[in-house]
Amino acid sequence: MRSTARHNRTRSSRDAFVCAGTRYHAPMLSFETCNAARLRRDPNYDGRFFTAVKTTGIYCRPVCPARHPLTRNVTYYPTAAAAEAAGFRPCLRCRPETAPFCPAWNGTRSTVARAVKLINAGALYADSVVTLAARLGISSRHLARLFERHVGATPQQLAKTLRVQRAKRLLDTSDHTMTDIAFESGFGSLRRFNAAFVELYGRSPSRLRAMRRA
Numbered sequence: 718m719r720s721t722a723r724h725n726r727t728r729s730s731r732d733a734f735v736c737a738g739t740r741y742h743a744p745m746l747s748f749e750t751c752n753a754a755r756l757r758r759d760p761n762y763d764g765r766f767f768t769a770v771k772t773t774g775i776y777c778r779p780v781c782p783a784r785h786p787l788t789r790n791v792t793y794y795p796t797a798a799a800a801e802a803a804g805f806r807p808c809l810r811c812r813p814e815t816a817p818f819c820p821a822w823n824g825t826r827s828t829v830a831r832a833v834k835l836i837n838a839g840a841l842y843a844d845s846v847v848t849l850a851a852r853l854g855i856s857s858r859h860l861a862r863l864f865e866r867h868v869g870a871t872p873q874q875l876a877k878t879l880r881v882q883r884a885k886r887l888l889d890t891s892d893h894t895m896t897d898i899a900f901e902s903g904f905g906s907l908r909r910f911n912a913a914f915v916e917l918y919g920r921s922p923s924r925l926r927a928m929r930r931a
């Protein structure tokens with residue numbers, strides 16, 4: 718399956734995201750493609766991959782205005798969730814939570830795209846992955862495999878990333894109270910909301926809000 722997708726991928730940068738088949742999608746752009754796009758800060762690749770910097774523990778969008786890290790220090794991930802699952806923190810400068818969500822399979826009718834849509838709509842807030850898989854008509858093991866290949870993270874990790882991203886956008890762009898943001902973003906409690914931010918950003922949500930205009 719994977720080799721079919723690779724075979725059908727063309728070499729031109731514009732088409733690199735598109736596979737000829739409708740069923741299988743390229744799991745990831747090549748390192749060379751990502752690296753070239755990062756070095757020219759290409760906005761066409763925004764949301765299609767994320768750059769993780771081993772020396773800082775931070776991950777960025779390809780358009781990040783910060784000084785370029787050395788190529789030997791970077792790793793590329795297909796989604797923000799994958800970079801976070803690997804232990805990287807979102808950059809406070811380019812704010813990965815504001816990148817468009819556009820992996821190769823997004824907008825397709827694939828099972829992964831449907832699963833992501835359901836997760837984004839809150840499918841894993843109360844229900845389990847088993848329930849989600851059943852809604853998609855597949856086993857949870859198959860769902861896990863699809864996520865590993867296309868998202869680079871588990872369904873739970875993606876749910877967590879999307880939740881924190883939603884909260885972060887509200888922190889930066891609204892004046893809603895912390896409690897309101899916690900519940901609007903799908904956190905069951907203010908305590909969990911705070912804990913998720915401290916875990917990912919190493920800072921509380923109120924500290925991040927205080928920094929937003931800095």
Ligand SMILES: [Zn+2]
Pocket residue numbers: 776777778781782783808809810811812
């Ligand atoms: Zn950045």
